[in-house]
Each structure stands twice: as structure tokens, then as C-alpha cells.
Amino acid sequence: MTAGPVLVVEGLTKRFPLEQPPLRRLRDWWRGRPPPVLTALQDVSFTVGARETLGILGESGSGKSTLARVLMGLYQPEAGRAFLLGEDLFTNDPKVRHHHRRRMQMVFQDPFGSLDPRMSIRRILAEPLAIHRPCPEAEWEGLMGRGLEEVGLDRDALDRYPAEFSGGQRQRISICRALILDPVLLIADEAVSALDVSVQAQILELLMRLKEGRGLSLIFISHDVAVVRQVADRVLVLYKGVIVESLPASCLLEDATHPYTQRLLGAALYLRENREFSAWEGSASQKPRSEPRPEGCPCQSWCDVAEARCGQPPPEVEVHPGHRVRCWRGG
Amino acid sequence: MRGVATPASPLLEVDNYSLTLTGSDGRLFPVLEGIGFTLGRGETMGIAGESGSGKSVLALSLLGLLPRAAIREQRGALRFDGIDLATLDEAGLQKLRGRRLAMVFQEPMTAMNPLMTLYEQVAEGVRTHFPHLREDEVRQRVERALRRAGLADPERFFESFPHQLSGGMRQRAMLGMALATEPELIVADEPTTALDAALQVQLLQELRRTVRDEGHSLVFISHDLGVIRTVADRLAVLYAGVLVEWGPVAEVLDRPLHPYARALRDAMPRLIKERQLPRPIPGHLPSPDQKPIGCVFSPRCSKAAERCRTERPGPSEPLPGRMVRCHFPESVAKPGGKA
Numbered sequence: 001m002t003a004g005p006v007l008v009v010e011g012l013t014k015r016f017p018l019e020q021p022p023l024r025r026l027r028d029w030w031r032g033r034p035p036p037v038l039t040a041l042q043d044v045s046f047t048v049g050a051r052e053t054l055g056i057l058g059e060s061g062s063g064k065s066t067l068a069r070v071l072m073g074l075y076q077p078e079a080g081r082a083f084l085l086g087e088d089l090f091t092n093d094p095k096v097r098h099h100h101r102r103r104m105q106m107v108f109q110d111p112f113g114s115l116d117p118r119m120s121i122r123r124i125l126a127e128p129l130a131i132h133r134p135c136p137e138a139e140w141e142g143l144m145g146r147g148l149e150e151v152g153l154d155r156d157a158l159d160r161y162p163a164e165f166s167g168g169q170r171q172r173i174s175i176c177r178a179l180i181l182d183p184v185l186l187i188a189d190e191a192v193s194a195l196d197v198s199v200q201a202q203i204l205e206l207l208m209r210l211k212e213g214r215g216l217s218l219i220f221i222s223h224d225v226a227v228v229r230q231v232a233d234r235v236l237v238l239y240k241g242v243i244v245e246s247l248p249a250s251c252l253l254e255d256a257t258h259p260y261t262q263r264l265l266g267a268a269l270y271l272r273e274n275r276e277f278s279a280w281e282g283s284a285s286q287k288p289r290s291e292p293r294p295e296g297c298p299c300q301s302w303c304d305v306a307e308a309r310c311g312q313p314p315p316e317v318e319v320h321p322g323h324r325v326r327c328w329r330g331g
Numbered sequence: 332m333r334g335v336a337t338p339a340s341p342l343l344e345v346d347n348y349s350l351t352l353t354g355s356d357g358r359l360f361p362v363l364e365g366i367g368f369t370l371g372r373g374e375t376m377g378i379a380g381e382s383g384s385g386k387s388v389l390a391l392s393l394l395g396l397l398p399r400a401a402i403r404e405q406r407g408a409l410r411f412d413g414i415d416l417a418t419l420d421e422a423g424l425q426k427l428r429g430r431r432l433a434m435v436f437q438e439p440m441t442a443m444n445p446l447m448t449l450y451e452q453v454a455e456g457v458r459t460h461f462p463h464l465r466e467d468e469v470r471q472r473v474e475r476a477l478r479r480a481g482l483a484d485p486e487r488f489f490e491s492f493p494h495q496l497s498g499g500m501r502q503r504a505m506l507g508m509a510l511a512t513e514p515e516l517i518v519a520d521e522p523t524t525a526l527d528a529a530l531q532v533q534l535l536q537e538l539r540r541t542v543r544d545e546g547h548s549l550v551f552i553s554h555d556l557g558v559i560r561t562v563a564d565r566l567a568v569l570y571a572g573v574l575v576e577w578g579p580v581a582e583v584l585d586r587p588l589h590p591y592a593r594a595l596r597d598a599m600p601r602l603i604k605e606r607q608l609p610r611p612i613p614g615h616l617p618s619p620d621q622k623p624i625g626c627v628f629s630p631r632c633s634k635a636a637e638r639c640r641t642e643r644p645g646p647s648e649p650l651p652g653r654m655v656r657c658h659f660p661e662s663v664a665k666p667g668g669k670a
Contacts, residue, residue: 059527060498166615167382196381196554198598201611208608223527226600230608253602267528271557272602277532 004086006185006217007048007071007104012080014041014063014070014241040066041241044080048185053211053218055232055249057225057264063241064221068189071219072106073097085184102132105178109190111170115162121148121173122158128181147176151206168199172206179210186211187219192227204231225268229253234322237261240298247323258325259303297328305329340413341369342548343393343516348407348417350392352619359403360619362388363572366407367646367654368565372515375542375549377563377580379556379595383616385572386552390520392417393550394434395424411516430460433509435519439501443493449504450489453477457511472511479545480507481537499530506538510547517542518550523558535561556599560584568592571617571627574646578653588653588660591628626658634659 015037020028028035040063048054058064069075071082071089082089084100091097108114115124125144129135135143145155151172162170171191178186188207192200208231211218222228228235232249237260245258256265270277296311297303303310309328317330350363362385370376380386391397393409395416409416411432416424436442443452453473457464464472477485480503493501502522509517519538523531539562542549551562559566559580566580568591576589587593594612601609614631617623626644629635636659644656 059529168615197556197600197609198381198595198612199615200600201598201609204608205611224600225528226602229602230600263529267532269602270532271528271555271561272599274557274560 005047005049006052006085007089007219008083009047009071010045010081012041012044012067012070012077012082013039014066014075014077015039039241041070041077044238044241044243046236046243046246048217048219050217051211051215052234053220053232055228055235056219056221056238057223057228057235058238059223059264061240062238064223064238065189066241067238068106068187068219068221071187072104073100098132102134102181103183104185104187105181105183106187106189107171107174107178107191109193111167111174111194112162114174115170117162119161120158121160121162124162124173125158125177125180128177132181134181143180144176147180148173150179150210151176166199167195168203171195171203175203175206175210179214182214183216185217185219187221189221190223191220193222193224200227207231225252225264226272237264242298242326244299244326245324251323255320255323257319257329258327259305260299342372342412343370343550344408344410345369346408346410348392348409349405350388350402351404352388352397352401353403358620361572361622362619363392365646366569366574368567368574368577370516370548370550372548373543373546374565375539375551375563377559377566378550378552378569379554379559379566380569381554381595381616383571384569385619386554386569387520388572389569390434390518390550390552393516393518394428394432395419395421396428396434429456429514430512431515433512433514433517435505435509435517435522437521439498439505440493442505443501443508445493447492448489449477449491449493449496452493452504453508453511456508460512473507476511477504477507479510479541480504481534482507499526499534502526502534506534510541513545514547516548516550518552520552521554522551523553531558532561538562556584556596568595571622572619573627573656574654575628575657576653576655578650582650582653588649588655589628589657590632590634590661593661594631626656 018036018038020036025035044067046054056064056067066075070077077090084104087096089100122144125147126140129140129143144158148155148157153169153172162173165173191207192203195203204227210216220228220231229249229252235247235249235252236243237245237258239260245256245261247255253265256262266277269275297314300306300310307328314326314328316324316326318324319330345366345368348363348366349361352360352362354360366389368376378386378389388397393416405417411427450473453476454469457469457472474485482488482500482503488496488500496504505522523534526534535558541547549562551559553559563580565578566583567574568576568583568589570591576583576587576592583592584596587596597610598612599609612631617627623629623640625640625642626632626635629639632639638658644658646654646656648654649660
């Protein structure tokens with residue numbers, strides 16, 4: 001195992017074309033205007049160290065799932081580079097891409113949508129083995145059985161179907177499928193958000209135990225501040241596709257300075273700890289989706305401390321070593 | 332004066348209500364057992380429990396939305412302003428539902444008609460229950476309801492279809508649909524779970540304000556105790572179809588009497604405590620047709636004694652205003668203690 005970072009991401013940008021009525025599309029074309037796009041990720045850079053848990057925090061629409069999908073090769077980024085253990089992640093070489101899939105796996109949010117209902121658990125778990133063939137077929141059965149026991153299920157689950165399992169058990173099966181190829185990096189995209197609190201705690205405990213036991217690196221994507229703070233070593237805060245703040249999880253509550261991070265923390269403290277919190281009028285979701293994003297800081301429309309210069313893209317400032325903020329006011 | 336109740340009596344009185352459903356294979360599922368609570372006008376009741384605990388079934392039975400063929404047996408009563416909803420016929424229910432009783436569903440994307448504009452979705456209920464209103468009066472009501480649901484500039488979105496609205500706006504639109512007929516009782520089933528914390532808090536605060544100011548009564552169902560504390564006056568904790576604890580929300584959360592209520596509270600991820608994983612509750616919820624003979628929580632309870640496995644505890648009131656179903660309620664008396 002190399003001592004360097006497991007994953008390095010540099011300047012990742014992903015844009016999606018926005019749908020438009022045909023007449024407007026024609027008019028824009030006539031006037032020579034470029035078609036409108038939604039920038040889901042803008043110049044995103046970070047690294048994930050060996051055995052590190054990187055938490056990615058953001059509300060829906062912040063680009064956190066897009067990020068996971070770009071890394072998994074499900075979307076092509078418009079710009080940016082990424083390296084998994086030093087090898088180019090976005091290479092066009094199908095052999096290298098195939099190899100990357102084995103080393104990087106994902107657990108999805110929806111325990112009901114991410115397992116094929118017509119496939120037995122045996123087929124679900126055997127599929128990655130059949131594609132990547134890490135070991136002779138004779139060993140699959142033992143591997144799958146041990147995998148299920150590792151996530152707290154019985155071996156006889158192999159002959160059952162996803163419908164026979166609860167949400168928490170399905171998430172265990174998803175985790176088992178993701179780990180069966182022995183990856184170095186696991187991406188968990190809202191992996192516990194759809195679960196009840198009691199089950200959520202069980203799955204978090206399982207994820208953390210497996211991560212420690214196998215020496216995995218983990219990208220843990222969630223909208224829940226309390227959960228991210230508990231599992232992550234470092235936290236990135238994503239808002240409208242931009243990393244607005246990154247800092248160690250241990251000082252998230254005390255040191256976070258970006259107005260958006262403060263906003264998230266305020267809401268979480270209100271819900272979890274019954275602290276005062278005043279409602280926020282300019283919520284992003286109050287606006288229709290297609291509204292064009294203003295130039296400059298994504299927060300300027302609602303930020304209490306916005307100034308004239310916030311109309312320009314804010315610089316990234318290093319407040320302390322390991323703590324960066326993208327805001328004109330700096331730290 | 333509506334109904335037969337006096338002004339002093341509660342708007343909703345769930346009186347020892349039990350419900351048994353039949354599955355397609357004829358198996359019997361006792362999904363609710365001896366549920367009892369009251370809800371006054373202008374009050375909010377939070378119902379908490381894991382998925383499978385019966386919270387949604389309770390919501391559906393309050394609105395008479397369960398398929399009649401599936402209901403095998405009902406005992407006790409669901410009295411709304413003196414009318415028993417459990418025995419009311421479909422015609423009677425239709426007069427109440429959407430008018431005096433309304434529901435806000437969990438998933439606005441499936442609960443709204445994708446082919447209708449926002450205005451039409453909300454206006455439909457108003458026209459159905461107030462056929463004498465002129466169209467401009469309907470429009471006024473729709474606008475007012477959406478405004479009260481927290482949409483700052485409703486007319487701007489009148490012609491939008493559900494898919495053109497963001498998640499938060501769809502959720503507000505759902506609430507607007509419920510408020511448009513000015514119902515006395517609103518049942519909301521996890522209405523904010525799909526939203527982000529900041530938006531969720533904003534919607535919850537608005538909901539609480541609307542409910543208080545306009546004197547609606549609200550039954551608010553959620554698995555998130557933090558959310559319930561935001562909106563509710565009282566909290567009922569449901570486990571495997573049994574109401575294990577009921578009382579003022581702050582008191583129940585600060586000093587739970589039932590071990591399950593305590594476990595549920597401790598499983599919630601916290602912020603100000605030192606960084607540690609929330610405590611999971613070992614085991615899992617029993618299926619409704621395989622409930623234990625004694626206390627329904629006994630197989631998962633760390634304090635279960637012999638009596639808990641053989642005898643189902645009845646309701647008791649160890650502290651004023653606090654109802655619990657446990658042989659050994661916490662922080663009141665310990666097993667073998669002073670009792």
C-alpha cells in the first residue's frame with residue numbers, strides 16, 4: 001500500500017444542459033447565445049488519504065450525488081482530473097477503468113431501488129465476482145457466505161430475494177456487495193438517510209467497524225450534520241456545486257466560519273439540541289429550478305454579511321492549516 | 332354547534348382503539364392495540380416510532396383511508412368532534428375528508444397529480460367542498476392557503492406543474508392543499524423527511540405558527556424526535572402497534588419513562604455531545620403477526636424481567652399527565668425498589 005493519498009481530485013467541473021422550450025431554444029440559436037447549462041460541480045478539488053473518512057455535507061441539489069457519480073464513472077466531467085492510487089481515473093483505457101471499478105465501490109441511498117427484485121441475493125453478490133473474477137469460481141460460495149456474516153446476516157440469506165428483507169437488511173446486502181471485491185475506497189451516498197434512527201445507528205456502526213477492520217478509505221456523503229460529524233475525519237461543505245468550506249470534523253461545530261456552514265449547523269443544532277434558530281427567507285429551494293445562478297458567490301442572495309465584492313467569485317482562504325473557506329470575508 | 336360534543340371536550344378522542352387487518356393469504360395482523368389519547372383544538376400531537384410500528388396505519392385509519400376489505404376487526408373508537416370515524420360510512424367520511432379532516436402525505440411527488448397545475452390541485456378540493464363559491468373566491472382561497480403554507484408569492488407558481496417545483500415547494504404546496512378548506516384536524520405523515528435541515532426547520536416553524544394562529548389541530552407523524560419537538564405539544568411513542576408512552580413532549584424527551592422511548596431518544600445522532608456514534612437499539616421490530624405474549628418490547632429491552640415476558644403491561648399514570656405501558660417505568664421506580 002502506498003503512503004500517498006488514495007484519491008486525488010483536481011478542478012472537477014460537471015455541467016448539465018438545461019431543458020428549454022423549443023421556441024426559446026430557436027431564439028437563442030438565432031441570436032447566437034450559448035444554450036443554458038446548470039453547473040452541478042464547479043472546480044472541485046480534494047484528496048482522500050489512506051484509511052481516511054471524508055464527509056461531504058450539503059443539501060439536495062448541492063451536487064453531492066453528482067460528485068459520487070462522476071467519480072464512479074457514471075457521468076463524464078467537463079473538466080478536471082482525478083487519480084486513484086496514482087492512476088488516472090478518467091482515462092479512456094477500458095482496461096484501467098475496469099480495474100478502477102474493482103478498487104472503488106459505492107453504496108446507494110435507496111435500499112429498495114438499488115437491489116434488483118428479481119435476483120436472488122446469491123446472484124446479486126455473484127455479479128461483481130463474475131465480472132471481475134478475483135478468485136476461482138469454487139471459492140465464491142465461501143466468499144459470499146463470509147461476506148454476509150461480516151455484515152451481520154445469515155448465510156441462508158443467499159437463496160432469498162430482496163423483497164424478503166427490511167430496509168436496514170437491504171443496506172447490509174448493498175454493503176456486502178460493495179465490499180466483496182475488496183475495494184480500497186468506498187463511496188456511501190446518503191447510505192443511512194432512508195433508514196429509521198435505530199437502524200441508522202446499526203448501519204453506521206457496521207460501516208465504521210468494516211472500515212476499521214479492512215483499512216478502507218471512505219467518502220461519506222450526507223445532508224445530516226450530526227451523522228457526518230460523528231463518522232468523518234474531515235468534512236467538505238458543498239453548496240451549489242462549490243466547496244465553500246473544508247475542515248477537520250472535530251472542529252466543525254466550533255471553527256466553521258462560512259455563512260452557509262453556519263446555516264447548516266444552526267438548523268442541525270435546532271433540530272438535535274433544541275437551540276434557537278431563526279428562519280431563513282432566501283432559501284435556495286424557494287426559487288424555481290431554472291433560475292440562472294448569479295455570478296460570484298453562490299450565497300450572496302441570502303447571506304446576512306454580503307457585500308458589494310460578493311458579486312465577484314470569492315477566493316479560497318486558508319484559515320488554519322487544514323481549514324479552508326471560500327468567502328470574501330475569509331476567516 | 333357541530334356534532335354532539337361540548338366545547339370543552341377534545342376535538343379528537345382515540346379511545347382504546349384496536350385494529351386487526353387481514354393479509355391476502357388470510358393471516359391476521361393486529362396492527363394497532365389499545366391506542367388511547369386525546370387531542371384538543373389548536374393542539375399538536377406528535378407520533379413517533381420506527382417504520383412498521385403502525386404510525387402510518389393509524390394516520391390512514393383516522394382518515395378512513397384503509398381498504399375496507401382488509402379490516403378484519405376494530406375495537407374502541409376514533410371520535411372526531413363526537414363522530415366515531417371507525418364506524419362512519421363512506422358517504423359520511425367523504426363529507427369530512429378534505430373538509431374538516433385533511434392529510435399531508437409523505438411523498439408529494441406521488442401524492443400530487445403530475446398532469447395538474449399547482450392552482451388546479453389546490454382548487455379541486457375547494458370547489459368540491461364549497462360548490463357555491465365563485466371562481467374568483469376560489470382563487471382567493473387558493474392564494475391564501477398557499478401563502479399560509481409558506482409560499483411567498485403563490486401566483487407566480489399557479490401554472491407550474493409538480494415536476495417544475497423544487498422539493499421544498501412541493502411540500503409547501505401539499506400543505507396548501509390541506510389548508511385550503513380550513514380543516515379542523517390535519518394529519519401529517521412525515522411531511523418534511525425528504526427535505527434538508529434548514530428548509531425542514533423553516534417549514535416546521537411555519538407549520539407550528541399556522542396551526543397555533545388558526546386553531547387547527549395537528550397529528551404529526553415522524554420517526555425524528557427532533558422534528559416532533561419542534562412542532563408538537565405532546566408526544567406519543569408507538570412500538571409494534573402499542574402506544575408505549577404518551578405525555579408532554581419536553582417531559583417525555585427529557586425524562587422518558589418507557590425503555591423504548593429512552594432507546595429511541597438515544598439512537599438519535601447528537602451534536603453537542605462528544606463525538607461518538609449514536610447507540611443502536613439491538614434486535615428488530617416484531618412482525619404484527621408474531622408479537623411476543625408479554626410486553627411487545629421485552630425481547631429488545633435490557634431491563635426485561637420474567638413478568639415482562641408473560642404479562643402485557645396495561646396503561647398506568649406514574650406521573651401526572653404521563654401515560655406509560657411498562658411494568659417497571661424508568662426514573663419512577665426500579666424493579667425490586669420501593670414500589
